[in-house]
Protein backbone atom coordinates (compact mmCIF):
# COMPACT_ATOMS: atom_id res chain seq x y z
CA UNK A 561 0.00 0.00 0.00
CA UNK A 562 2.60 2.49 1.07
CA UNK A 563 4.89 1.59 -1.81
CA UNK A 564 2.11 2.31 -4.26
CA UNK A 565 1.51 5.87 -3.14
CA UNK A 566 5.05 7.08 -2.40
CA UNK A 567 6.14 9.63 -4.94
CA UNK A 568 2.64 10.64 -5.94
CA UNK A 569 2.33 13.72 -3.71
CA UNK A 570 0.35 15.76 -4.19
CA UNK A 571 -2.02 13.13 -5.44
CA UNK A 572 -5.29 13.91 -7.14
CA UNK A 573 -8.32 14.26 -4.90
CA UNK A 574 -10.01 11.16 -6.20
CA UNK A 575 -6.78 9.24 -5.93
CA UNK A 576 -6.64 9.97 -2.22
CA UNK A 577 -10.30 9.10 -1.80
CA UNK A 578 -9.89 5.78 -3.57
CA UNK A 579 -6.76 4.88 -1.65
CA UNK A 580 -8.48 5.91 1.54
CA UNK A 581 -11.38 3.57 0.89
CA UNK A 582 -8.96 0.69 0.53
CA UNK A 583 -6.92 1.71 3.55
CA UNK A 584 -10.01 2.07 5.68
CA UNK A 585 -11.02 -1.50 5.13
CA UNK A 586 -7.68 -2.86 6.28
CA UNK A 587 -6.53 -0.65 9.14
CA UNK A 588 -8.12 1.21 12.02
CA UNK A 589 -11.83 1.22 12.78
CA UNK A 590 -13.66 4.31 11.56
CA UNK A 591 -17.38 4.70 12.19
CA UNK A 592 -19.05 5.93 9.02
CA UNK A 593 -21.56 8.70 9.82
CA UNK A 594 -21.39 10.42 6.44
CA UNK A 595 -25.05 9.61 5.76
CA UNK A 596 -26.14 11.38 8.95
CA UNK A 597 -23.98 14.53 8.93
CA UNK A 598 -25.45 17.58 7.16
CA UNK A 599 -24.59 17.49 3.47
CA UNK A 600 -25.04 21.26 3.19
CA UNK A 601 -21.58 21.71 4.70
CA UNK A 602 -19.97 20.08 1.66
CA UNK A 603 -18.73 21.75 -1.50
CA UNK A 604 -16.68 20.57 -4.45
CA UNK A 605 -12.94 20.46 -4.24
CA UNK A 606 -10.98 22.19 -6.96
CA UNK A 607 -7.49 21.04 -6.03
CA UNK A 608 -5.61 18.04 -4.71
CA UNK A 609 -5.58 17.04 -1.05
CA UNK A 610 -2.09 16.91 0.43
CA UNK A 611 -2.62 18.01 4.05
CA UNK A 612 -4.42 17.29 7.29
CA UNK A 613 -5.34 20.04 9.78
CA UNK A 614 -5.71 19.27 13.48
CA UNK A 615 -8.36 20.97 15.64
CA UNK A 616 -9.83 20.87 19.13
CA UNK A 617 -13.58 21.38 19.44
CA UNK A 618 -13.29 23.36 22.71
CA UNK A 619 -16.20 21.33 24.06
CA UNK A 620 -17.08 17.72 24.76
CA UNK A 621 -20.41 15.92 24.56
CA UNK A 622 -19.10 12.58 25.73
CA UNK A 623 -18.38 9.42 23.81
CA UNK A 624 -21.39 9.10 21.50
CA UNK A 625 -20.16 10.23 18.05
CA UNK A 626 -23.75 10.91 16.97
CA UNK A 627 -23.80 13.89 19.33
CA UNK A 628 -21.21 15.62 17.11
CA UNK A 629 -22.87 15.43 13.72
CA UNK A 630 -22.84 19.21 13.21
CA UNK A 631 -19.09 19.54 13.80
CA UNK A 632 -17.46 20.77 10.60
CA UNK A 633 -14.72 18.19 10.12
CA UNK A 634 -14.07 15.11 8.04
CA UNK A 635 -13.19 13.11 11.16
CA UNK A 636 -13.88 13.41 14.86
CA UNK A 637 -12.16 11.62 17.74
CA UNK A 638 -14.17 11.41 20.97
CA UNK A 639 -12.74 10.86 24.47
CA UNK A 640 -12.89 7.06 24.41
CA UNK A 641 -10.86 7.06 21.18
CA UNK A 642 -13.70 6.27 18.80
CA UNK A 643 -13.07 7.75 15.36
CA UNK A 644 -16.02 8.74 13.20
CA UNK A 645 -16.07 10.06 9.65
CA UNK A 646 -18.69 12.80 9.15
CA UNK A 647 -17.90 13.88 5.61
CA UNK A 648 -16.25 12.25 2.59
CA UNK A 649 -12.66 13.16 1.89
CA UNK A 650 -13.82 14.32 -1.54
CA UNK A 651 -15.87 17.13 0.06
CA UNK A 652 -14.40 20.55 0.76
CA UNK A 653 -15.47 21.84 4.17
CA UNK A 654 -15.22 25.32 5.74
CA UNK A 655 -13.16 23.94 8.61
CA UNK A 656 -9.63 25.27 8.38
CA UNK A 657 -9.71 28.71 6.71
CA UNK A 658 -6.97 29.03 4.09
CA UNK A 659 -6.12 25.33 4.28
CA UNK A 660 -9.64 24.21 3.28
CA UNK A 661 -8.98 23.56 -0.38
CA UNK A 662 -6.07 21.18 0.13
CA UNK A 663 -6.84 19.56 3.46
CA UNK A 664 -8.77 17.07 5.54
CA UNK A 665 -9.89 18.24 9.00
CA UNK A 666 -9.70 16.20 12.22
CA UNK A 667 -11.49 17.53 15.31
CA UNK A 668 -10.73 16.16 18.79
CA UNK A 669 -13.51 16.44 21.37
CA UNK A 670 -12.59 18.38 24.49
CA UNK A 671 -12.00 21.84 25.88
CA UNK A 672 -8.22 21.60 26.16
CA UNK A 673 -5.73 23.84 27.90
CA UNK A 674 -3.35 26.38 26.50
CA UNK A 675 0.38 26.26 27.29
CA UNK A 676 -0.31 28.60 30.19
CA UNK A 677 -2.48 25.93 31.79
CA UNK A 678 -5.81 27.69 31.43
CA UNK A 679 -9.05 26.54 29.80
CA UNK A 680 -11.29 28.67 27.59
CA UNK A 681 -14.43 29.62 29.56
CA UNK A 682 -14.24 26.50 31.77
CA UNK A 683 -17.54 27.29 33.52
CA UNK A 684 -19.31 26.87 30.17
CA UNK A 685 -17.13 24.35 28.33
CA UNK A 686 -15.48 22.32 31.07
CA UNK A 687 -11.90 21.41 31.88
CA UNK A 688 -10.91 18.52 29.68
CA UNK A 689 -7.65 16.68 29.23
CA UNK A 690 -6.74 14.84 26.03
CA UNK A 691 -7.10 11.11 26.69
CA UNK A 692 -4.54 8.43 25.89
CA UNK A 693 -7.18 6.77 23.71
CA UNK A 694 -7.53 9.97 21.66
CA UNK A 695 -3.77 10.16 21.21
CA UNK A 696 -3.60 6.57 19.95
CA UNK A 697 -6.59 7.07 17.67
CA UNK A 698 -5.19 10.33 16.32
CA UNK A 699 -1.85 8.71 15.52
CA UNK A 700 -3.53 5.77 13.84
CA UNK A 701 -5.67 8.03 11.70
CA UNK A 702 -2.70 10.19 10.79
CA UNK A 703 -0.73 7.11 9.81
CA UNK A 704 -3.58 5.91 7.65
CA UNK A 705 -3.93 9.27 5.95
CA UNK A 706 -0.18 9.31 5.39
CA UNK A 707 -0.44 5.98 3.62
CA UNK A 708 -3.27 7.43 1.51
CA UNK A 709 -1.05 10.23 0.24
CA UNK A 710 -1.14 13.05 2.82
CA UNK A 711 2.22 14.82 3.17
CA UNK A 712 1.58 17.77 5.51
CA UNK A 713 0.13 18.18 9.00
CA UNK A 714 -0.94 21.63 10.14
CA UNK A 715 -2.52 23.33 13.16
CA UNK A 716 -5.67 25.41 12.63
CA UNK A 717 -3.79 28.18 14.39
CA UNK A 718 -1.52 28.45 11.34
CA UNK A 719 -4.39 29.65 9.19
CA UNK A 720 -6.55 31.65 11.63
CA UNK A 721 -5.81 34.60 13.96
CA UNK A 722 -8.82 33.64 16.07
CA UNK A 723 -7.63 30.11 16.83
CA UNK A 724 -4.52 30.63 18.92
CA UNK A 725 -5.13 27.49 21.03
CA UNK A 726 -6.36 25.30 18.18
CA UNK A 727 -5.53 22.45 18.47
CA UNK A 728 -3.35 23.46 21.44
CA UNK A 729 -0.26 21.91 23.03
CA UNK A 730 -1.77 18.60 24.16
CA UNK A 731 -2.83 17.54 20.66
CA UNK A 732 0.12 19.07 18.89
CA UNK A 733 2.84 17.57 21.09
CA UNK A 734 1.34 14.06 21.07
CA UNK A 735 -0.20 13.77 17.58
CA UNK A 736 0.97 16.59 15.27
CA UNK A 737 4.61 16.57 16.30
CA UNK A 738 4.52 12.76 16.32
CA UNK A 739 3.41 12.91 12.70
CA UNK A 740 6.39 15.13 11.91
CA UNK A 741 8.93 13.05 13.85
CA UNK A 742 7.69 9.52 13.10
CA UNK A 743 5.75 9.75 9.84
CA UNK A 744 7.91 12.42 8.25
CA UNK A 745 5.01 14.79 7.68
CA UNK A 746 5.80 18.45 7.04
CA UNK A 747 4.25 21.21 9.20
CA UNK A 748 5.73 24.07 7.24
CA UNK A 749 8.61 24.46 9.69
CA UNK A 750 9.47 27.15 12.17
CA UNK A 751 7.63 30.39 11.56
CA UNK A 752 5.21 28.96 8.99
CA UNK A 753 1.68 30.35 8.84
CA UNK A 754 -0.68 31.51 6.10
CA UNK A 755 -2.92 34.53 5.78
CA UNK A 756 -3.35 35.99 9.29
CA UNK A 757 -2.54 32.76 11.13
CA UNK A 758 0.28 32.32 13.62
CA UNK A 759 3.12 29.75 13.63
CA UNK A 760 3.28 26.68 15.84
CA UNK A 761 5.06 27.78 19.02
CA UNK A 762 8.09 25.84 20.27
CA UNK A 763 6.22 25.34 23.54
CA UNK A 764 3.66 23.19 21.68
CA UNK A 765 6.33 20.97 20.20
CA UNK A 766 7.98 20.24 23.54
CA UNK A 767 4.88 20.28 25.74
CA UNK A 768 4.62 17.53 28.35
CA UNK A 769 1.17 16.55 29.46
CA UNK A 770 0.74 16.66 33.24
CA UNK A 771 -2.65 16.01 34.74
Ligand SMILES: [Zn+2]
Pocket residue numbers: 614615616655716723726
Ligand atom coordinates in the same frame (compact mmCIF):
# COMPACT_ATOMS: atom_id res chain seq x y z
ZN1 LIG B 1 -10.15 24.63 14.44
